[in-house]
Amino acid sequence: xxxxxxxxxxxxxxxxxYINFAPIDKVKELNQVEGVLFFATPDVPI
Numbered sequence: 001x002x003x004x005x006x007x008x009x010x011x012x013x014x015x016x017x018y019i020n021f022a023p024i025d026k027v028k029e030l031n032q033v034e035g036v037l038f039f040a041t042p043d044v045p046i
Contacts, residue, residue: 014034027033 021037024036
């Protein structure tokens with residue numbers, strides 16, 4: 001179900017060979033950041 005949903009989003013593939021996940025306070029420059037990911041527990045109301 002989740003895989004089908006993500007496939008339906010038609011997201012572009014990253015041009016790099018890998019993705020580096022780092023805490024935002026550890027990133028030296030934000031000029032080449034392509035995205036930001038926020039982790040949240042599913043039980044938190046919006």
